[in-house]
Amino acid sequence: MATLSINNVRKQYGSVEVLKGIDLSLTDGEFLVLLGPSGCGKSTLLNMIAGLETISAGEIRIDQRVINGVHPKDRDIAMVFQSYALYPNMTVARNIGFSLEMRGQSKTERDGAIQRVAKLLQIEHLLDRKPAQLSGGQRQRVAMGRALVRDPKVFLFDEPLSNLDAKLRVDMRTEIKKLHQRLGTTVVYVTHDQIEAMTLASRIAIMKEGVVQQFAPPQEVYERPANMYVASFIGSPTMNFIRGTLAAEGDRLGVSVWQDRTASDGGPCRFLPLHEAPAQADRWLGQEVILGVRPEAITCYDPTMAAGNPALVKVGCPVSVLEPTGADTITYIQLSGQEVVARIKPSDTPVEGEVADFMIDMGRANLFDPKTEQRL
Amino acid sequence: MSSLTSALPPAEGMGPRVARWGLYLILLLFAAYYLLPLVVMLSTSFKSLDEIRTGSLLSLPRDISTDAWIYAWTRACIGADCRGMAPYFMNSLVIVIPAVIISTLFGALNGYALTKWRFRGANVVFAMILFGSFLPSQVMLLPMAQTLGFLGLAGSAGGLILVHVVYGLAFTTLFFRNYYVSIPDDLVKAATIDGAGFFQIFTKIMVPLSLPIMVVTIIWQFTQIWNDFLFGASFAAGGAQPVTVALNNLVNTTTGVKQYNVDMAAAMIAGLPTLVVYALAGKYFIRGLTAGSVKG
Amino acid sequence: MTLQTPSYKAAAISAQNNQTQTEAPPARSNFGELVQRHLSKLVVAPSFAAILVFVYGFILWTVYISFTNSRMLPSYELVGMDAYTKLWKIERWYVAIENLLIFGGLFIGVSLAIGIVLAVMLDQRIRGEGVLRTIYLYPMALSFIVTGTAWKWILNPSIGIQEFVRDLGFPTFTFDWIVQQDTAIYTLVIAAVWQSSGFVMALFLAALRGVDQEIIKAAYLDGASLPRIYWGIVLPSVRPVFMSAFVILAHLAVKSYDLVVALTGGGPGYASDLPATFMYEMTFRRNQISIGSASAMMMLATVVAIIVPYLYSELKGGKRV
Numbered sequence: 001m002a003t004l005s006i007n008n009v010r011k012q013y014g015s016v017e018v019l020k021g022i023d024l025s026l027t028d029g030e031f032l033v034l035l036g037p038s039g040c041g042k043s044t045l046l047n048m049i050a051g052l053e054t055i056s057a058g059e060i061r062i063d064q065r066v067i068n069g070v071h072p073k074d075r076d077i078a079m080v081f082q083s084y085a086l087y088p089n090m091t092v093a094r095n096i097g098f099s100l101e102m103r104g105q106s107k108t109e110r111d112g113a114i115q116r117v118a119k120l121l122q123i124e125h126l127l128d129r130k131p132a133q134l135s136g137g138q139r140q141r142v143a144m145g146r147a148l149v150r151d152p153k154v155f156l157f158d159e160p161l162s163n164l165d166a167k168l169r170v171d172m173r174t175e176i177k178k179l180h181q182r183l184g185t186t187v188v189y190v191t192h193d194q195i196e197a198m199t200l201a202s203r204i205a206i207m208k209e210g211v212v213q214q215f216a217p218p219q220e221v222y223e224r225p226a227n228m229y230v231a232s233f234i235g236s237p238t239m240n241f242i243r244g245t246l247a248a249e250g251d252r253l254g255v256s257v258w259q260d261r262t263a264s265d266g267g268p269c270r271f272l273p274l275h276e277a278p279a280q281a282d283r284w285l286g287q288e289v290i291l292g293v294r295p296e297a298i299t300c301y302d303p304t305m306a307a308g309n310p311a312l313v314k315v316g317c318p319v320s321v322l323e324p325t326g327a328d329t330i331t332y333i334q335l336s337g338q339e340v341v342a343r344i345k346p347s348d349t350p351v352e353g354e355v356a357d358f359m360i361d362m363g364r365a366n367l368f369d370p371k372t373e374q375r376l
Numbered sequence: 377m378s379s380l381t382s383a384l385p386p387a388e389g390m391g392p393r394v395a396r397w398g399l400y401l402i403l404l405l406f407a408a409y410y411l412l413p414l415v416v417m418l419s420t421s422f423k424s425l426d427e428i429r430t431g432s433l434l435s436l437p438r439d440i441s442t443d444a445w446i447y448a449w450t451r452a453c454i455g456a457d458c459r460g461m462a463p464y465f466m467n468s469l470v471i472v473i474p475a476v477i478i479s480t481l482f483g484a485l486n487g488y489a490l491t492k493w494r495f496r497g498a499n500v501v502f503a504m505i506l507f508g509s510f511l512p513s514q515v516m517l518l519p520m521a522q523t524l525g526f527l528g529l530a531g532s533a534g535g536l537i538l539v540h541v542v543y544g545l546a547f548t549t550l551f552f553r554n555y556y557v558s559i560p561d562d563l564v565k566a567a568t569i570d571g572a573g574f575f576q577i578f579t580k581i582m583v584p585l586s587l588p589i590m591v592v593t594i595i596w597q598f599t600q601i602w603n604d605f606l607f608g609a610s611f612a613a614g615g616a617q618p619v620t621v622a623l624n625n626l627v628n629t630t631t632g633v634k635q636y637n638v639d640m641a642a643a644m645i646a647g648l649p650t651l652v653v654y655a656l657a658g659k660y661f662i663r664g665l666t667a668g669s670v671k672g
Numbered sequence: 673m674t675l676q677t678p679s680y681k682a683a684a685i686s687a688q689n690n691q692t693q694t695e696a697p698p699a700r701s702n703f704g705e706l707v708q709r710h711l712s713k714l715v716v717a718p719s720f721a722a723i724l725v726f727v728y729g730f731i732l733w734t735v736y737i738s739f740t741n742s743r744m745l746p747s748y749e750l751v752g753m754d755a756y757t758k759l760w761k762i763e764r765w766y767v768a769i770e771n772l773l774i775f776g777g778l779f780i781g782v783s784l785a786i787g788i789v790l791a792v793m794l795d796q797r798i799r800g801e802g803v804l805r806t807i808y809l810y811p812m813a814l815s816f817i818v819t820g821t822a823w824k825w826i827l828n829p830s831i832g833i834q835e836f837v838r839d840l841g842f843p844t845f846t847f848d849w850i851v852q853q854d855t856a857i858y859t860l861v862i863a864a865v866w867q868s869s870g871f872v873m874a875l876f877l878a879a880l881r882g883v884d885q886e887i888i889k890a891a892y893l894d895g896a897s898l899p900r901i902y903w904g905i906v907l908p909s910v911r912p913v914f915m916s917a918f919v920i921l922a923h924l925a926v927k928s929y930d931l932v933v934a935l936t937g938g939g940p941g942y943a944s945d946l947p948a949t950f951m952y953e954m955t956f957r958r959n960q961i962s963i964g965s966a967s968a969m970m971m972l973a974t975v976v977a978i979i980v981p982y983l984y985s986e987l988k989g990g991k992r993v
Contacts, residue, residue, distance in 0.1 A: 050565075050569060073570065077569070079565075079569050083560055085563050085566035087563065087580075089581065098572075099570035102570055103571055150570075403790075406786075410810070413822035413866070416826055432839050433833065434836060482718070486719050489713075489715045489716045495710075501716060501720050504724075505720065505723050507979075508727035511727065511972060512927050512948070512968070512972060514947075514972075515730065515965075515969065516727060516730040517955065518737070518746075522746070542723070542726045543726070574708075574715075603817075603818075606929050620815050620817045623818070639821065639825070643817075643818045646817065647814050650813045650814065653813070654809075
């Protein structure tokens, strides 16, 4: 358990700057997920924490101790690799105990530690096998065992579930979460899978091209994304981005959704009143904005619910396509000519090609600046 | 290995049948072409001189006599030295074994350093090492002779060991480098985090995984060095010469009656070690041959 | 349910406490640190240095000597292109060059032809393929000296093939190439092809087996016959191997020394001399070091002229050697 702080860290390869000033700090026992597409710099940052890459500028501290330039074996970290990187020529037991072997511990000490870790991960029966004889999930556990035995201050995970099939991935994900609850060690976890990020993290750092876009707990990232990039990265199906203008009707502030761009001053449009005013509402009045609403915020119109919740706004829209997924039906509707995705309960499913009534929960809406894509 | 034509159904009918017989015939004729010298060498070496004179090239020996072999091994005259091929065979062993071991060891270390601990200019270094192996040794013969003389190694086994190690580095490095490239870098990273240093990773992780390529390299180096003639003739003198030079001297000495059976026995003696290695581990030899040549 | 502090953890913690610092340790500039950081380079250095000296350094020396007037011992006085002009006046050198062209051309051509043909034939689901492959390839395991000795015997007119065929009842059959000035060079081709065509076969066989099966199936469905498939689709796709084989064979041809010494001794006279034997003769026997060096440089130039364009085109296409 330890605190980890990353202060204004930069990384350059020649003239290319791959990490452009990263600031993150973790408290004891936190689970940080670095989330982003390939090439965003998340693995580079992880390698820098591990000591496998040098730090071009800035500082990384573990428990207040600056670890720039310290050899990986002295940093008190342990790493689980995407490919597990188990030593093929050694038994599972020797794989796990290798770091202790390098530290010069005696055989009895090592055996004791290996046994304890094997018991924790339920791999005692595999100790004499070689990695080639193990399944994917078993190799994962051995890789974790190798990290655990070092009793590190920070655990580093580099996309450890990417090589597993879907079902195994879900099982192992839960195991990692339970392990973290038990041990309480600080974790930095790299992934491109937003579901892993949402389920495992105490805080998520979404990265794009070497810059942290947002660093916040999962629910906040989900409900209040800092920009359109974050909004579209998290959540499936992705958030709807509806073009409109910030307008006032009477004393209510809302978004006017046009039929098409030229009809901003006339022609059919919808007015969707906002539940709460955005920051600097005056500045944005009359300006083009993007309204971000998640599909699950658009449901079938229910008069009793609508009456009880002022944030729910009723709209009538034609339905173009239905995609039943079992749990919900993904419904594509036309709102003033723009295609919008809604999640409808199967029991309320409308008919394709007809107009039906929906309600949008404007309390869960976000507004974005169309040019900077930042949240207002 | 699946054959090309396993993609297609086998042909039916008489035409293809005939073609198939023709195919086998041609293949067997070629086999005869390749086997001819070996058969001739072997059978001649077991004949007596009379039989050679009166018999024909391809006839098998009537009575198998090992006289020629014994003579070649113990009493044949190579130049003025009439101790047979035995001492020269030993010379070859003394040269080959250390040279193979040293060049393989350095090749492995080089391949490891160049692939897992890349430094700036590593590709240039590798390219220069490799390119050197393409250049004809004729341009290095004279200066090497001068240098060996300067170092006091002229004409000795030590000198030849040095020569073979240096000129073998290019291929051993190539083999190991291409092999280590396909060992995941993550293994080295994990071991680094676990606290292992440069040499510890080499001995505890890379070497145990290197058995296949080591066999290929050792067989390749053994064959190349044992079969060498140019360096042996240029840098070894008299009694320190390897078996290939001895063979050539023996065969080309024209004193007295030409003893063809002894010549052939001597040739077999010189060629047997590499033939045996080939017979036992031929597929590794082939892997070595095609290692650097075939893409992908 | 929490873990009890295991003994190893306690040991680690106490070790940790002894080293706890709040700042990075000062950069230790002692020798050990320096070595550690550059260890990789240090490991490769001896080999690299050896190659620099024993290959590139020696070549430079030979270049230098080729511009001097050295005879029996190296002299370091530069005399310009003297040795080269003298070289190109020697008839024996012209013979060697002409022989190289004949030998090289035939050797490469015939080896490639036989190699490809054998590879294609072996690819036809032959029973006993493994045995045949072993037979075709074993010559590569032999020294050129052994090969030369064996073929010298076989091609010897009085006890070899000529005598054998005559004994069979063809008293006028002649096959005395090896002792005739005009034809000695062709005997070298026979022996060299015997030694190396198996290698070409191995290369092509491996390449044939790497061809995408789906393309073949598609061609078959389109109605192409087997020969057509080979000629039009398979062989073109193994063109890279073709180039590799060509370069390796050319390289072998230029370097040929052992075989000549064992098979013909360069003879009769110097009718089957090649640049490699010429160079050796000049340098080590005739005490004409400058001329020998000049001939070695010509050999180098030839090899480089073949290898460099090939390597260049290979590296442009991909980064792996």
